[in-house]
Amino acid sequence: MTHTEYLNHLEKHLHQLPEQEKQEVLADYQEHFEMGMLEGREASEIAKDLGHPRDIAKEVYLQFRIENAETNKSITNLSQAILSTMSLGLFNLIIVLGPAIALLGIYISLWAAVFSLYVGAIGVFFVTSSSGVQLILLQLFSAMVLAGLGIMLTIGLIKLGNMLYQLFMKYVKWNVKIVKGENYV
Secondary structure: OOHHHHHHHHHHHOOOOOHHHHHHHHHHHHHHHHHHHHOOOOHHHHHHHHOOHHHHHHHHHHHHHHHHHHHOOOHHHHHHHHHHHHOOOHHHHHHHHHHHHHHHHHHHHHHHHHHHHHHHHHHHHHHOOOOOHHHHHHHHHHHHHHHHHHHHHHHHHHHHHHHHHHHHHHHHHHHHHHHHOOOOO
């Protein structure tokens, strides 16, 4: 395979990347070919050493998604990083997707509990019909306690969400290192 064919195949497989990122990657691989040819190597030998363009594109796309998820924190970016990680192999489908679904389920159920505290506060204050000042004060106090718990848990869940996001990004990076066979200590 000539270096032009190789770069064309690589460009075709990099279609998911933004244009600027794609051009940087192509320039890097153009440089690999130029340096190799200056050393007297054949283009086919250089292409063989570099690996298949499809595999390179998967790794580049994965790195792009991980970096994007770290700099622009959102569930969408995290999901894209997870899906890109799973493209490395079937092993990752179980090892990465399983914990992601479990943590997401637990996190959503915690938010449901907080929501129920807010609904309970409204229900205790407005729904119960009572007579007497003591009962009204008890209702008011109960509603304030439930709302206060809801507010405290909301703050805690926001902080927990940020922490889980960071931990899961570390887990994804660690998993990528294992799959690539890098030192993961």
